[in-house]
Amino acid sequence: MSMKNITILATSLTLGASVAAYAGGYTPPVAEPVIAPIVVDEPVANWAGGYVGGTLGYGFGGDDRVGVSQGGSLLGDIGDVEVSGANIGIRGGYRWQRDNWVFGPELGWEMTDIRDDTSGIINGTEVEADAKVKNVLALRFKTGYIVQPDTMVYGIAGWGRADIDYELAGEDVSYDADGYILGLGVEKMINDKVSVTGEYEYANFGKESLEAAGYTTEATTKYHNLKIGVNYRF
Template identity: 70%
Template sequence: MSIKKITVMAASLTLGAGIAANAGGYTPPVVEPIIAPIEEPVLDWAGGYAGATLGYGFGGKDRIGISDSTDTLLGDIGELEMDGANAGIRAGYRWQRDKWVFGPELGWEITDIKGDTSGMIGGTEYGAESKVKNVLALRFKTGYAVRPDMLVYGIAGWARADVDYDIAGEDVGYDTDGYILGLGVEKKINERTSITGEYEYANFGKETLEFGEYSTKATVDYNNLKVGVNFSF
């Protein structure tokens, strides 16, 4: 057999073996690599902090009624609509369980939340003014880290307000206890500094105030929008 024939036969056998291998042979499957999802770590919110706030109170309403010495209502002179700016300082401590963050906060605010009204009762004109001078509050905040650097939280707490009340030219200022409810969000801008935005509702109940032989029932409440900054330590 010539070399040429041997070469042709070898090439034919090689081609046939290749076709057979592709037609009936085993082709191993291609396995895609499994990549585990990367979870973002929750930043550490635990520990002490201190900060400051600026806010604006609005929507406060206090209807002024005048009663005599027998507590008989003589009439209303109008409604105080209270609003004004406020500024405060605060300090607190937080604990953290996974994404849940909670703890107490003590705050003190000076305010210019005030209103005035006047009206006639029995031919006599009466005027009334009310101003919330300062508020001391103990709040408890419970939050959830919706992102590693962002906390959303609820607010509930006790508050004591120093209120300057003037009616018919007589100063009948008083201190009163109340409650605060609200919502807030806090965003870290670095490891130790964060900024906050909060909405609160403050209600200081009903207080009977006497001026001469007359009396009125003060019902101070207001809404408050605040921005602030916290420094962790």
């Protein structure tokens, strides 16, 4: 074999070896598979059904300016009756549920010691006024939204009937008054049966014209109420 042929052969073998080495040494990158996260919706708890419960509250912020009249003429004001005090109640209701919405009526009765008194001088005579809310019967409608499986916030709207002890110039002029109740609340489940509540309410029992000892006044009983409570669902 001539020197020229040997040189061509050597060159060919070298190129072939280089190509083979390059081909065998290249490893294309392997893309890692993308795994989509699995989203699991939390189940909505069951809030529907009947329940009974109890509440403990404190009423405050009542504001009744007591004006005294006689024979149709205003004699003057004797002060403000700003009722406040504790209350304890029982309740029972039923709720329906549509997805995260919960709604239903509730009947409650509260025994209270929400009261205040005032006095002033009218024509040289001291005139006293004393008001006490003895008890309240209320029918409320509550509409709530489940913000977490075990927590619901809700609004309150309803009717109330209050038994009110009122004294003017030493004479008892007690009466019953109808009014409205508005409020907000939150309820949290402790377990499948028991839940606790916190509520704010505003109760307004309108105006009532009262006569006693020759005087006339217009009572306007209203107050705010903060309550905590517990419910048992069955």
